[in-house]
Amino acid sequence: MKKSSTNVAFYVPYVLWLALFVIAPLVLIIYQSFFDINGHFTLSNYATYFSSGTYILMTFNSVFYAFVITVVTLAISYPTAYLLHYTKHKQLWILLIILPTWINLLLKAYAFIGIFSQNGGINTFLSMVGIGPKQFLFTDAAFIFVASYIEIPFMILPIFNGIEELNESFVNASRDLGAKWWQTFTKVIWPLTISGVKAGVQAVFIPSLSLFMLTRLIGGNRVITLGTAIEEHFLVTMNWGMGSTIGVVLIVAMFIIMFLTGERKKKRGRRA
Amino acid sequence: MSKTIIELKHVSKVYGDTVVLKDINIEIEEGKFYTLLGPSGSGKTTILRAIAGFLDPSQGDVLFNGKRINEMPANERPVNTVFQDYALFPHMNVFENVAYGLRIRKTAKKDIEERVANALKMVRLNGFADREISELSGGQQQRVAIARAIVLEPAVLLLDEPLSALDAKLRKDMQYELRELQQRLGITFLFVTHDQEEALALSDEIFVMNDGEVQQSGTPVDIYDEPINHFVADFIGESNIVAGHMIQDYLVEFNGKTFECADAGMRPHESVEVVLRPEDLDLVAPDAGKVTVKVDTQLFRGDYYEIVAYDQLNNEWLIHSTNPAKDGENVGVTFDAEDIHVMRLNETEEDFDARLESYEGE
Ligand SMILES: Nc1ncnc2c1ncn2[C@@H]1O[C@H](COP(=O)(O)OP(=O)(O)OP(=O)(O)O)[C@@H](O)[C@H]1O
Ligand SMILES: [Mg+2]
Numbered sequence: 130m131k132k133s134s135t136n137v138a139f140y141v142p143y144v145l146w147l148a149l150f151v152i153a154p155l156v157l158i159i160y161q162s163f164f165d166i167n168g169h170f171t172l173s174n175y176a177t178y179f180s181s182g183t184y185i186l187m188t189f190n191s192v193f194y195a196f197v198i199t200v201v202t203l204a205i206s207y208p209t210a211y212l213l214h215y216t217k218h219k220q221l222w223i224l225l226i227i228l229p230t231w232i233n234l235l236l237k238a239y240a241f242i243g244i245f246s247q248n249g250g251i252n253t254f255l256s257m258v259g260i261g262p263k264q265f266l267f268t269d270a271a272f273i274f275v276a277s278y279i280e281i282p283f284m285i286l287p288i289f290n291g292i293e294e295l296n297e298s299f300v301n302a303s304r305d306l307g308a309k310w311w312q313t314f315t316k317v318i319w320p321l322t323i324s325g326v327k328a329g330v331q332a333v334f335i336p337s338l339s340l341f342m343l344t345r346l347i348g349g350n351r352v353i354t355l356g357t358a359i360e361e362h363f364l365v366t367m368n369w370g371m372g373s374t375i376g377v378v379l380i381v382a383m384f385i386i387m388f389l390t391g392e393r394k395k396k397r398g399r400r401a
Numbered sequence: 402m403s404k405t406i407i408e409l410k411h412v413s414k415v416y417g418d419t420v421v422l423k424d425i426n427i428e429i430e431e432g433k434f435y436t437l438l439g440p441s442g443s444g445k446t447t448i449l450r451a452i453a454g455f456l457d458p459s460q461g462d463v464l465f466n467g468k469r470i471n472e473m474p475a476n477e478r479p480v481n482t483v484f485q486d487y488a489l490f491p492h493m494n495v496f497e498n499v500a501y502g503l504r505i506r507k508t509a510k511k512d513i514e515e516r517v518a519n520a521l522k523m524v525r526l527n528g529f530a531d532r533e534i535s536e537l538s539g540g541q542q543q544r545v546a547i548a549r550a551i552v553l554e555p556a557v558l559l560l561d562e563p564l565s566a567l568d569a570k571l572r573k574d575m576q577y578e579l580r581e582l583q584q585r586l587g588i589t590f591l592f593v594t595h596d597q598e599e600a601l602a603l604s605d606e607i608f609v610m611n612d613g614e615v616q617q618s619g620t621p622v623d624i625y626d627e628p629i630n631h632f633v634a635d636f637i638g639e640s641n642i643v644a645g646h647m648i649q650d651y652l653v654e655f656n657g658k659t660f661e662c663a664d665a666g667m668r669p670h671e672s673v674e675v676v677l678r679p680e681d682l683d684l685v686a687p688d689a690g691k692v693t694v695k696v697d698t699q700l701f702r703g704d705y706y707e708i709v710a711y712d713q714l715n716n717e718w719l720i721h722s723t724n725p726a727k728d729g730e731n732v733g734v735t736f737d738a739e740d741i742h743v744m745r746l747n748e749t750e751e752d753f754d755a756r757l758e759s760y761e762g763e
Contacts (some may be wrong), residue, residue: 301455302488304475306502306553313476316501320492 155380162373166366174374184358188378191354194273195337199284201277202333203326206284210325213285214292223289230282238346241275242266245347267349275347276340283336284329291325292318327390335383355379405467406431406589407452407480407557412461414447414613421447423613425461429557432587434580436600439610440636445593446485447613449559452591453482481553485561485593487546489534495521495545496530502553520548523578525571539566544575551582557589564599576603597637601625609633617750629753630744634676641677641719645743646670650760653743656692656714664743666756674744679707679721681740690733694718696726710734 165171178184213219229237244250245265252262265271299321303313339356350357355375362372407429414422422444429435437445450456451463454475462469470478481502489498499517508516521527524544534542543566550558560579564572580603583590594600600607601621609616609624609632617629628634634642645655650665655675667673687693694710701707708720710732718734726732748756 296488298484298486298488299490301453301475302482302484302490303501305453305455305480305482305484306549307476307505308501309476312505317490321490 158373158376158380161369162377164370166368166370171370174370177371178374178378184375187353187355187358190352191338191356192382194276194340194352194354195334197273198276198280198337199330199334201273202280202284203329205277206281206288206329207326210285210289210292213289223286226282226285229279234279234342235346237279238275238343241271241278241347245271266347267351269348269352272343272348272352276337276343279343280333280337283332287328287332288322288325291322291328294325295321324392327392330390331386334386338382339379403430403432405429406465407591408462408464408467409448409451410462410464412448412451412458412463414444414451414456415459421613422451422458425613425615427608427615427618429589429591431556431589433605434583434590434592434603436592436594436604436607437610438594438597438600438607438636439616440595443610444613445595445610446561448610449482449561449591449593452478452557453480453559454478479555480557480559481550481555482559483546483550483561483563485565487542489542489545489549491534493534494530495526495532495534495537498534498545499530499548499552501549506553516552517548520552523551523582524548525574540568540571543567547575547579551588554586554588557591558583560590560592562593562595564594565596572599579603601637609636611636615750617753627742627757628676628744629748629750630746631674634674634742634744639679639719641679641682641717643675643677643716645673645675647673647743651738653741656712656716658691660691660741661738662741662743663739664741665760667743667745672746674746676742676744677736677740679719680705681736682718682720682722683735684708684720684722684724684726685733685735687731687733690735692718692734693731694720694734696728696730696732698728699726701725 162174163170163172165173213222216222242249246252247262247266249265251265256262295318299317300313303317304310308316338354339359340354341356341360344350344352344354344357355378359372359375359379362368362375405428407427409425409427412422412425413420425444425448427448437448439445447456451458454470454473458471463471465473465478490501493501496517499520500513503513503516517530518527521530524547526541526544526548529537529541529545534545537545543563547560547563550560563579564575567575576599579590579592582588592600592603601624604621606618607621607624608618611632617624617633619627624633624637628637628640631642634640643655645653647664647667647669648654648659649669650667651662653660653662653664653673653675662675684690692712694712696708696710699706699708702721705721705723706725708722708726710718710720710726712718720734745753
């Protein structure tokens with residue numbers, strides 16, 4: 130009895146934190162989403178969202194770009210994490226990969242503006258070799274490139290941890306039973322590191338849904354995502370109700386992703 | 402004389418400054434049952450890893466059918482391994498684990514089902530096909546690991562302590578099963594154990610390892626009856642090892658007395674060690690014995706009494722007797738000339754074999 134009461138005590142800080150910084154904001158956003166710009170209780174925000182083509186397109190854009198960014202990051206991060214696992218000074222390499230995340234997002238965005246702009250590093254080089262300056266800034270490609278660059282550490286880390294936890298003897302056993310490298314990868318390594326991949330996808334996809342700083346600075350507002358819309362509603366049009374409604378949509382999207390990538394109970398006797 | 406299938410030639414392995422294998426020379430003939438026997442850390446697993454292809458020897462060659470296979474990737478080697486840590490795939494159930502190698506080989510579905518069922522039956526796990534690995538006991542997991550390797554019927558099977566987690570009864574059953582399977586399919590077995598009884602019971606030939614070296618190789622009877630040195634004598638079976646001197650051929654002196662023996666080929670007055678197996682010693686009346694000892698303790702072992710006694714020089718004697726003795730009683734111990742085995746100090750296996758040859762051939 131005594132023991133369980135001390136256990137409860139351990140939960141207090143966590144529960145408080147959860148209530149103040151997770152539950153309360155969520156409730157506030159949901160509450161806010163039911164008021165129009167004049168402070169009247171209404172469902173019109175949701176009606177607007179679902180009936181307006183603009184918002185639906187924005188949602189599609191957000192999901193589409195987040196998807197592309199996630200795929201690009203995953204395609205780069207998995208092989209990187211895998212190779213990293215077999216390098217000598219892996220802790221040092223990991224540190225180098227984490228390092229850029231300590232730099233403010235805005236600073237990184239401005240750095241890329243410098244690199245991509247008409248008289249930036251890349252175009253200077255291209256002019257030198259005679260190809261001439263090209264438009265990089267404010268293109269979709271630049272947006273995806275920079276967004277992927279920023280998200281990569283968050284993908285590499287969980288995958289790297291997953292691969293580190295993978296017991297080498299499973300790989301040996303697979304090879305011992307005659308599997309080639311690729312077979313070993315698809316049948317053993319990938320399924321056993323999939324939870325790291327899922328964690329990475331969660332860590333990248335969800336924030337990518339609502340990127341707004343980059344859409345403006347690098348994408349030149351050509352790409353308008355839900356994140357941009359929320360920012361506009363809160364800071365420009367002051368329509369907090371509509372902003373909150375989009376926020377609710379994002380939260381729902383988040384739960385859908387969590388559900389899709391979450392660990393589900395294995396069915397008994399399931400084939401691998 | 403059957404043909405050599407696997408050979409290790411001057412194989413050594415060094416990690417940093419630790420030498421794990423020292424100049425290993427092993428020849429494995431097709432269709433026989435070999436055992437690597439040695440204490441923990443003696444390099445048994447390391448040898449298997451070198452053969453399976455998970456370890457690059459620092460020096461030396463691994464040959465398969467006379468061809469060097471040092472560079473051949475593990476998946477192409479015609480050997481399968483029962484790993485010491487089982488290494489069962491945690492994301493597959495028992496059936497899928499056992500079927501893994503067959504699926505890689507693109508075996509027909511019907512065949513797979515039949516062969517997996519047979520393998521599971523052999524390891525007494527029929528009915529467990531749908532279990533997840535995490536739902537099995539340690540011993541059951543170990544048997545799945547055995548099934549996963551034997552289902553492929555490889556030319557050579559490497560088994561790294563495959564019965565270590567089983568209870569005595571099941572262990573015996575599995576020993577019979579493995580031996581039967583090995584003989585029926587003609588698979589070459591290289592079996593690792595640190596259980597000397599298991600090694601003696603199963604093997605055609607045993608390699609006794611210590612500290613990364615093969616101390617002695619030979620049939621179970623050879624190794625038991627004629628251990629090459631103190632380590633082997635001590636590790637295989639129980640033994641009384643006493644220091645002594647060789648007087649001349651067939652005459653050895655220990656405990657202050659001279660005894661006839663069956664060994665020869667040493668220098669006169671050479672220092673030697675004498676081995677007497679406890680089961681070769683008989684208890685008699687004090688004055689009828691070759692050595693007189695005082696019984697200290699005795700344990701009932703089921704089919705015999707294990708008696709610990711001390712002679713006048715305070716040497717310990719271990720005696721197995723069918724009849725009990727009384728604690729504190731003085732008894733005589735007697736043995737025959739053939740029961741004495743004399744070992745030279747630091748004799749190499751080559752010299753040992755040559756010496757035995759020289760006088761046993763007569
Ligand atoms: N990667 C490694 N680096 C350094 N030393 C190692 C390495 N792998 C094994 N060793 C050492 O090699 C020696 C032999 O190891 P091995 O696993 O072959 O022993 P073993 O005979 O199988 O023992 P056990 O009966 O306990 O399984 C041990 O002393 C071990 O510490
Ligand atoms: Mg071992």
